[in-house]
Amino acid sequence: MSLITMRGVTKSYPGAGGAFNALTAVDLDIAPGEFVAVVGPSGSGKSTLLNLLAGIDRAAQGEVRVGECLLGAMNERELAAWRGLGVGIVFQFFQLLPTLTAIENVMLPMDFCGRWPARERPDRALALLAQLGVSDQADKFPAAMSGGQLQRVAVARAMANAPPLLLADEPTGNLDTRNAQALLDILADLVQDEGITVVMVTHERTALHRATRTITLVDGRVVNQMQAAHA
Amino acid sequence: MVLAMATGLAGAGAILDTWAVVGRATVEGYRASLPASATLAVRGLDEPALARVRAMPEIAAVRPRRAVMAAVQSQGPWRNALLVALDDFDARELGRLQPEGGAWPPPDGTMAIERSSLEFAAATVGEPIAVKAGSAEPRSTRVSGIVRDVSLAPGWMEHVVYAYATRATLAQLGLGGYFNELQLRVRDEGGGRDAVRRIAAKVRDELERAGVRVTSIDVPVPGRHVHAGQIDSLLATQGAFGILALGACALLVVNLFTTMLAGEARHIGIMKVLGAQPAQVARMFLAMAASLGLAASLIALPLAAWIGLRYAALKAELLNFPADGFGIPLWALAAQLAVGVMLPMAAVAWPVRRACRAPAGESMRDIGIVASGQSFTARRIGKAAGLTRPLLLSLGNAFRRRERMVLTLLALAVGGAVLVGAANLRGAVRASVGNLFEAQRFDVSLRLADPAIPAGLEAAAGAVEGVVAVESWRGARASVVTADGASSDAFTVIGLPAPSRLMQPAVVAGRWLHAGDDGALVLGLSLARENPALLPGATVILAIDGVQRSWTIAGIVDNGPQPLAYVTRAALDAVRGDALATTLVAKLAASSPGGQLDTVLRLRAALGDAGMPVAGSQLQGENRRVVEDHLVMVVDFLAVMGWVMIAIGGMGLASTMGMAVLERRREIGVLRAIGASNRAIMFLLQAEGLVITLLAWLACLPLSIPIGALMAEAFGRIMFPVPVPFAPDMAAALRWLAIMMAVSLAACAWAARQALRVTTARALAYE
Numbered sequence: 001m002s003l004i005t006m007r008g009v010t011k012s013y014p015g016a017g018g019a020f021n022a023l024t025a026v027d028l029d030i031a032p033g034e035f036v037a038v039v040g041p042s043g044s045g046k047s048t049l050l051n052l053l054a055g056i057d058r059a060a061q062g063e064v065r066v067g068e069c070l071l072g073a074m075n076e077r078e079l080a081a082w083r084g085l086g087v088g089i090v091f092q093f094f095q096l097l098p099t100l101t102a103i104e105n106v107m108l109p110m111d112f113c114g115r116w117p118a119r120e121r122p123d124r125a126l127a128l129l130a131q132l133g134v135s136d137q138a139d140k141f142p143a144a145m146s147g148g149q150l151q152r153v154a155v156a157r158a159m160a161n162a163p164p165l166l167l168a169d170e171p172t173g174n175l176d177t178r179n180a181q182a183l184l185d186i187l188a189d190l191v192q193d194e195g196i197t198v199v200m201v202t203h204e205r206t207a208l209h210r211a212t213r214t215i216t217l218v219d220g221r222v223v224n225q226m227q228a229a230h231a
Numbered sequence: 232m233v234l235a236m237a238t239g240l241a242g243a244g245a246i247l248d249t250w251a252v253v254g255r256a257t258v259e260g261y262r263a264s265l266p267a268s269a270t271l272a273v274r275g276l277d278e279p280a281l282a283r284v285r286a287m288p289e290i291a292a293v294r295p296r297r298a299v300m301a302a303v304q305s306q307g308p309w310r311n312a313l314l315v316a317l318d319d320f321d322a323r324e325l326g327r328l329q330p331e332g333g334a335w336p337p338p339d340g341t342m343a344i345e346r347s348s349l350e351f352a353a354a355t356v357g358e359p360i361a362v363k364a365g366s367a368e369p370r371s372t373r374v375s376g377i378v379r380d381v382s383l384a385p386g387w388m389e390h391v392v393y394a395y396a397t398r399a400t401l402a403q404l405g406l407g408g409y410f411n412e413l414q415l416r417v418r419d420e421g422g423g424r425d426a427v428r429r430i431a432a433k434v435r436d437e438l439e440r441a442g443v444r445v446t447s448i449d450v451p452v453p454g455r456h457v458h459a460g461q462i463d464s465l466l467a468t469q470g471a472f473g474i475l476a477l478g479a480c481a482l483l484v485v486n487l488f489t490t491m492l493a494g495e496a497r498h499i500g501i502m503k504v505l506g507a508q509p510a511q512v513a514r515m516f517l518a519m520a521a522s523l524g525l526a527a528s529l530i531a532l533p534l535a536a537w538i539g540l541r542y543a544a545l546k547a548e549l550l551n552f553p554a555d556g557f558g559i560p561l562w563a564l565a566a567q568l569a570v571g572v573m574l575p576m577a578a579v580a581w582p583v584r585r586a587c588r589a590p591a592g593e594s595m596r597d598i599g600i601v602a603s604g605q606s607f608t609a610r611r612i613g614k615a616a617g618l619t620r621p622l623l624l625s626l627g628n629a630f631r632r633r634e635r636m637v638l639t640l641l642a643l644a645v646g647g648a649v650l651v652g653a654a655n656l657r658g659a660v661r662a663s664v665g666n667l668f669e670a671q672r673f674d675v676s677l678r679l680a681d682p683a684i685p686a687g688l689e690a691a692a693g694a695v696e697g698v699v700a701v702e703s704w705r706g707a708r709a710s711v712v713t714a715d716g717a718s719s720d721a722f723t724v725i726g727l728p729a730p731s732r733l734m735q736p737a738v739v740a741g742r743w744l745h746a747g748d749d750g751a752l753v754l755g756l757s758l759a760r761e762n763p764a765l766l767p768g769a770t771v772i773l774a775i776d777g778v779q780r781s782w783t784i785a786g787i788v789d790n791g792p793q794p795l796a797y798v799t800r801a802a803l804d805a806v807r808g809d810a811l812a813t814t815l816v817a818k819l820a821a822s823s824p825g826g827q828l829d830t831v832l833r834l835r836a837a838l839g840d841a842g843m844p845v846a847g848s849q850l851q852g853e854n855r856r857v858v859e860d861h862l863v864m865v866v867d868f869l870a871v872m873g874w875v876m877i878a879i880g881g882m883g884l885a886s887t888m889g890m891a892v893l894e895r896r897r898e899i900g901v902l903r904a905i906g907a908s909n910r911a912i913m914f915l916l917q918a919e920g921l922v923i924t925l926l927a928w929l930a931c932l933p934l935s936i937p938i939g940a941l942m943a944e945a946f947g948r949i950m951f952p953v954p955v956p957f958a959p960d961m962a963a964a965l966r967w968l969a970i971m972m973a974v975s976l977a978a979c980a981w982a983a984r985q986a987l988r989v990t991t992a993r994a995l996a997y998e
Contacts, residue, residue: 048992056904056991077908084906091995095901099610099627104620111620112906157905 003165003197004030004053008062011048011220022048024220025062030213032164035191036199037211045220046201050167053199054087055079066165084113088158090168094150096142102129102153103138109160116161128156132186148179155186159196166190168200172207184210233527235882236575239480240531241538242875243473244567248539250466251563253546260552261456264327266382267294267414269431272447272708272721273438276410280441284415287437289430291418292324295410297401301364302847303392305374307353311678311847312392314342314362316401316408325416326382328395332356333376337396340403341375345393347551348386349377362404364680364846370404372396381456385551413438420453427453432716446777447708447721456550466546468945469868472649476876477570479642481578483883486635488520488579490890492586499586509587516583520575528571535567621911625918628891629926639880639887640927645938646876647931647967652939653870654963656946659953660862667791668855670736673702673816675831677838680846682811685728685800689815691841697820697830702733703812705803709796711762712772712779722758722794724775726803733816734797741767741786744799752782753797755790775806791858815845824852866946880927881971885978888920892986899986900994913983920979921972928968935959 006028012019023045030036038046051057052064055071056079064071069082096105106125110116116124129135132152137145145153151171158166168187172180188210190196200207208214209228216224276295284293297316302309320328320336330343333356337343342362344354354360354374363369378395386393402408417430428450435445492499502512536559547553613626629636679688685703692701705726711719727734729744736743744753752773754765765771769784773796782798804810817834821827827850835845892899899912907915936957943953 051992051995054904056900056995080903080906080908083904089904091901095897097624097627097898097901099631100620100624104623108620108624108902109905112902112908112911161906 001031002029003032003034003067004028004199005065006052006062007065009052009059009064010061011045011052011057011059021220023052023059023217026220026222028215028222030197030199032197033191033195034197035188035210035212036197037208037214038199038201038217039203039208039214040217044217046217047169048220049217050169050199050201053165054089054167055083081113084109085115085161086163086165088155088160088163088166090151090154090158090166090171092170092173094142094147094154094174096150096153096157098142101139101141102134102145102149102156105142105153106156106160109157113161125156125160128159129153132156146179147175148182151175151179151183152186155183155190159190164195164197166196166198168198168202170201170203172202172204180204181206233523233530235483235879235886236480236524236527236571237530237534238875238882239476239879240527240567240571240574241534242476242879243470243570244531244535244563245538245542246466246469246473247563247567248535248559249542249546250470251560252539252543252557253466253550253552255560256543256547256552256557257456257459257550258454259557260381261459262454264329264381265292265323265325265416266451266454267326268417268420268427268450268453269415269434270449271413271415271431271435271438271445273411273413274444274446276413276438276443277441280438280443281413283437283441284413284434287434289417289419290415290434292322292416294319294322294325294414296412296414297398297406297408297410298412299364299401299406300846301362301404301406303352303354303363303394304361304369305352305354305358309363309847310352310392311390312352312362312394314394314396314401314404314406316396316398318398320395326380326414329379329381331377331379333374335376335378337375337400339397339399341373342394342396342400343376343378344374345383345386345395346377346379347383347388347548348392348394351387351390352392354392362406364404364406372400372404379551379553381550381552383551385549388549424450424452428713428718429715432718435718436716444777447710447774448718449721450718451720456552459550468942469871472873472876475645475649476879477574479645479876479879479883481574482638482642483879483886484520484523484575484578485582486638486883487886487890488516488575489582489635490894492516492582494893496586496589499589513583513587516579516586517576520579520583521572524572524575527575528568531571532564532567536564621915622918625915626922628895628915628919629922632891632894635887635890636923636926639883639923640930642876642883643880643924643927643971644930644934646873646878646880647927647964647971648934648938649873649876649942650870650967651931651935651959651964652942653866653873654960655935655939656942656953657866657870658960659943660866660946661859663789663953664791664855664859664862666737667789667858668851670788670790671734671816671851672818673700673733673851674819674827675817675834675848675850677815677817677831677834677845677848679813679815679838680844682809682813683843685810685812687841688812688838688843691837691843692815692817692834695830695834695837697826698817698834699820700732700818702728702731702816703800704728704814704816705800705807705811706813707775707803707807709773709775711765712774718774719762720794722796724752724773724796724798724803726798726800729799729801733818736788736790739787739789741784743786743788744797746799748785748799749802749805750780750782751785751798751802753786753788754784755793755795755797756787757790757792758794758796759787761794775803778806780806824850827852866942877967877970881974881978884920884923884971884975885981887923888916888979888982889985891919892916892982896986896989896994900989900991903991904995909987912987913980916983916986917976917979920975920982924968924971924975928964928971931967932959932964935964 006026009023009026011023012021040046052059103125106128107121110121129138132155134149134152137149172183184207187198191198212228214226299314301312301314303312331346356374358374359371360374361369361371383393398408417427431448431450438445499512609626609630613623688703689701692698707724708721709724710721729746729748739756765784767784767786770781772779772781819827819830821830831848838845
């Protein structure tokens, strides 16, 4: 049983020299609890793939199914509600809101989705921050934190509504080696301990060792899928 | 941005255009009419006396005339009228009159109506008009033409019908035919009003040596229309607000350019990497600012000209001048164009310099959501108030670009403060008028056709049904005699019974009249302001109907804008050598206008039957409405600029929110990516706009006090001083808040729609 199914997915963008195919006829299945690394050269369609899985972009052809949801059939309101509960997203540049503290950033998705009762949200947020080793940063604003701390808070925010799927777009791209390794450990732990499915776009060669499967994209097509030895 | 700039430029430009056109119309028009330098009220003027004055070297021209007060009735009610008879209607050297229709000069047996009182008189050329003076029966004549006399304040404003006729016509109407005024024009008015007064005093002496009695002298400010000062003050005040509006525009331009430059930072960095000098890049953006200014000016110039010409026509109407044929001078258009182009360039100079001097590498970095300032105080207040996180986020976002927020707040708050200040002033004016009329505890004043004995008058009036109380007053024309023998402008001195039950004005300094006050004089505030040396305790010599007498100033009272002084009737009787009354004031039982009118008709009939006919009557209720309307009109003129500024502020808020959306496009994408619905995004932006609006409102409340005081100061110079309360008019403030909240919601809805049109994927994409 797959958590993610992509069938014949094509996505093109208009460009100065005509339409540009970011993805072409992609078929993909990802099972629950997989830690998938998506790699490929610039412009190969990695981010487009992630956007389609997050429901923040729509395929021109084919279908994208996550769990029971056929994303192409949902309207924007339904997609926003689904995304809030069903997907956590981690960005390369953290993208924490600068006017909120770390704990408030983590609670914000809970506020939007109302999944947890209001009085439980601070405890849950604090627990997530503790799980990621940054509970001491809870009341700090993003401007007062290091890159590693920011990315941990960003992961905690992505986990706020306990989504079954975590999408990460080059999450280590803006971290030093030590912090990058620590973040990969965290993601691997989430997969292993909590059964979360992680799909991560990365250029980081060491990240491949943590993933259970590596998908290689070239010119919008899946050219290789490699199961890790440790999987 | 172009629209907001155009609004500010059009507002300020319209004032400049009005000023320029009215200035030309009044200066050229008034001087071209060769107005009288002085007017002397005379008795016994004859040709030999006139010849003596004409022979004086200082005198350029003289014109005798007969001026009488009467009542006229055409197709409306009876109106007070000033009828003027001349021998030479086409005199070119003094007081030129401009015929505007019908026969000119008016043939014997007819009269020409001054155009500004034609509508007030409800008269039509060719139609009959009844004239009544004194105890005589009304007689009918015909309106034969229309004439304009630019030296007069408009008849509709003064509530007087001005009419011109021959002496023969006046004699036919039973109004006498002898001259009672002498207008003169001095050769050189360069010495100012005092010099003219000295010459007028010499003329008086010359006339008196020839056996002519001079009872009063009026000397206007040479070359200046009687209302020109008020209009100048009004335009200067509006001009000041026009400059404020331009300032608000400049703030808006700074805001928009700062944001635009932030968006262009990467391109600036690329240009610099390619070898562009900072000055070259700066010139590019300054040229862009200039072209935006030019575009705004091209919209604003015709709009300002259109508004300015109409506004000038209205102002000219207030001054009784024709504004037709006066175009907007080239210098005014050039000034507006220069300001329109230079203002945005000056406004963006600093942000452009800052952007162009930033290192290229820094300009080209794009790390998504950037940290920026926030107000910890606002955050603490928000948390203490129990705001939810989305609301805290909105609150924090409002403070993220503090410089921009302050500029937006300023533009909004100043506009609000002007509007609330104007409401404060309006309230103060109404309160002052209320106090003024409260002091006058009578409902109607009746001007008698001929002076009457007070006891008989009061007895006859008191017996009329519906009359509660009456008092007999006596009026006379007076002027202050200065040490060098010259006379001030003539004013009315009113003789009252002391103590008066029906006149109890608010005392500003000293005291009100007491019984037995033989030589005591109480000045009205307006007269006291014209003569600052006349303080309680001082003595002053007044010439009343040619009789000079010393008076001691007992006090100063608030009596509104009219230059009046008060003495006891007994003291005035002593000067005149008889004991008569010229006016009756009465308190009536009826409070409705209809009931009061009925009582007045009975009163007029009873006095007529008793041999004391009434020449004119004035209900205080109507009087109050006219006074209020005129005063509030001035306040409303001042408030217009508040609306212009609110329009600019509203556009400023819209653009600020638009900029916030543009800048935070990626942040909004992140919010949508973590589950925020479109509605939640809309709510966040709306709340942010409302935070700015609420802060602007809070800022405008204290700001409205000094602005209201400045407006009151301007109003005081234009009309009369009013005490403005040191608290904002909350009803007006709440009205402004409601309007601005609606503007904010609309502006933010627009900005949010722009934000939500961008797909989340596109919002999150890196260039």
